[in-house]
Amino acid sequence: MLRAIRFASIILVVLLGGVWATAWFARTPDESVADAFMRQLARLTGAEMPAAGGVQIAQGVSLGGPFTLVDQTGKTVTERDFAGRPLLIYFGFTYCPDVCPTELGTIAAALDTMGPAGEQVTxxxxxxxxxxxxxxxMADYVSRFHSRLVGLTGTPEQVAQAARAYRVYYAKVQPRDSTAYLMDHSSFIYFVGSDGRVRNLFRPDTTPEAIAAAVRAQLRAH
Incomplete structure (x- = not known):
């Protein structure tokens, strides 16, 4: 029995060593060996790849889903209009004084960092x-960040439905010293794969380079 356990352990070490070697040679220029190793391991086992560069999505947690909104040209769109296309999604508002423009700038920089591969992502x-x-x-606002950035709005009910699908928190806040209100909201960047599933969830202040590496790895894995 002990001899069998030792033999199985040796086989496992050899197998993992082979996966690590493959990851070393197959990794992208801005991808860490650890991230490449997890990508190769996920491909070998058929399991979900951990959300490299972002927040690990708990097993059984579902993010995303159907929505009906209006784009910056006034056209009504649904999730079906983006079917088969990888997406980077951010929820915010145009009057946001700080975090929204910062995160949208991060998305734009990540896409530019990816080069031609970034053109696959909407x-x-x-x-x-x-x-x-x-x-x-929205048309005026999104034009300031990236030429391909799509701005989506809608009725309060339509926006609430989309926010619920992605588990986005938001609430109106009225500062004491101002007549204009602000919006308190969660601030994550979502990477949605071409299959419509959320693959990565990035925290605020994640660097463009980290997002680019994680998204490129997901594109290669799927």
Whole structure:
């Protein structure tokens, strides 16, 4: 029995060593060996790849789903209009003074960092402030960040449905010293694979390089 356990252990070590060697030679220029190893291991086992560069999505947690919104040209769109296309999605609002422009700038920089591979990914900005963020306001706003950035708004009910699908928190906040309101909201960047499933969830202040590496790894794995 002990001899069999030792033999199985040796086989496992040899197998993992082979996967590590493959990861070393197959990794992309900006991908760490550890991330490449996990990608190769996921491909070998058929399991979900951990959310490299972002937040690990707990098993059984479902993010994303059907939505009906209006883009910056005034056209009604649904999730089916983006079927088969990898997406980077961020929820925010155009009056946001700090984190929203920072994160949208990060998305734009990540896509530029990816080079030609970045052209496969569609960046999307979904407002959580439809009262002020009309299609016209969204068109002006998204044009400041990236030429391919899609801005989506809609009725309060449509926006709430999309936010629930991605488990986005938001609430109106009225500062004491101002007549204008702000929006308190969660601030994650979602990478959605071409199959419509959320593959990565990036925290605020994740670097463009880390996002680019994780998204490139997902594109290669799927």
């Amino acid at each position: 960046p999307i900005f979904i407002t959580i402030d439809p009262e002020r963020d009309t299609p016209e306001a």
